[in-house]
Amino acid sequence: MTDNSAIEIHGREVTATRIFDAPRALVWRAFTDPDHLKHWWGPNGFTCTFHEFDLRPGGAWRFIMHGPDGTDYKNDNVFVTIDWMERIVFDHVSFPKHSVTMRFEDAGGKTKLVFKQLFESLDDFEKIKLISMPGLTQTLDRLAAHLPQIDPYRRELTITRTFAAPRALVWRAWTDPKQLAKWWGPHGFSNPVCEINLNPGGAIHIVMRAPDGTDYPMRGEFREIAPPERLVFTSYPVDGEGRPLIDGLTTVTFVERDGATEMTLHTRAIGLAPVAVAMIAGMAAGWGQSIERLAGLVESA
Numbered sequence: 433m434t435d436n437s438a439i440e441i442h443g444r445e446v447t448a449t450r451i452f453d454a455p456r457a458l459v460w461r462a463f464t465d466p467d468h469l470k471h472w473w474g475p476n477g478f479t480c481t482f483h484e485f486d487l488r489p490g491g492a493w494r495f496i497m498h499g500p501d502g503t504d505y506k507n508d509n510v511f512v513t514i515d516w517m518e519r520i521v522f523d524h525v526s527f528p529k530h531s532v533t534m535r536f537e538d539a540g541g542k543t544k545l546v547f548k549q550l551f552e553s554l555d556d557f558e559k560i561k562l563i564s565m566p567g568l569t570q571t572l573d574r575l576a577a578h579l580p581q582i583d584p585y586r587r588e589l590t591i592t593r594t595f596a597a598p599r600a601l602v603w604r605a606w607t608d609p610k611q612l613a614k615w616w617g618p619h620g621f622s623n624p625v626c627e628i629n630l631n632p633g634g635a636i637h638i639v640m641r642a643p644d645g646t647d648y649p650m651r652g653e654f655r656e657i658a659p660p661e662r663l664v665f666t667s668y669p670v671d672g673e674g675r676p677l678i679d680g681l682t683t684v685t686f687v688e689r690d691g692a693t694e695m696t697l698h699t700r701a702i703g704l705a706p707v708a709v710a711m712i713a714g715m716a717a718g719w720g721q722s723i724e725r726l727a728g729l730v731e732s733a
Contacts, residue, residue: 444551454579457713459543472574475567488720528556585703597730599688603660615725
């Protein structure tokens, strides 16, 4: 369901504003989870094949949009800014070149989305305006129709990253608690408690501390340990009374390639409390920032 829709055009700038009858965490997830994004992105009758969706500043989003008549449209984008649950900025670097800013605002339990496009060339915009404006409206209509299909309490995420560092060094960063404490968590977070027992069934206890001083404790255990190729572990963020908020399971594999390390992380989260909806919505951003910090640690060693 949608209401209060509007599209404004000023020169080469287009701003679409719409209120969705869904919480902000759900609308945020609809865009940041490619398994959902591919189902609604584009005008009516279009489908998408995603080749890369790297949700971090500088990360690429590459896909092919397939038209109803069989025509393929190449889309290359680069993410510029990711502000968790608030703002996403990316540059569309294929024709027609333009930047996109998406703002997600809470509207009393609903979500106000402000979608702004700034085209590099007014001439390019004029060439596609008669097609792109109805297409934008239809895309937002498809988003509205897809939102009820999202389970707010469950999410899976896969991230693949190649580090310019040997596998032994990356493995150590994951399995040495002193190293792990240096990068675990989003930017600005620290880990005053980082204790792991690196054995099957061994316990994990990490307390992340946010820049404002708030602590976020997490417990878990190792399921599989195969040095230096594979780690499988559970994770349970808990509240102040020790009650689990999320049931998490993460598998990390490490492949050595010409002195570099290709790491693939697959994680699954099931929410166990209402607060988990926002936590699950932030999975991609949180893991993305953690891996950025990991890269900074192992590639500077």
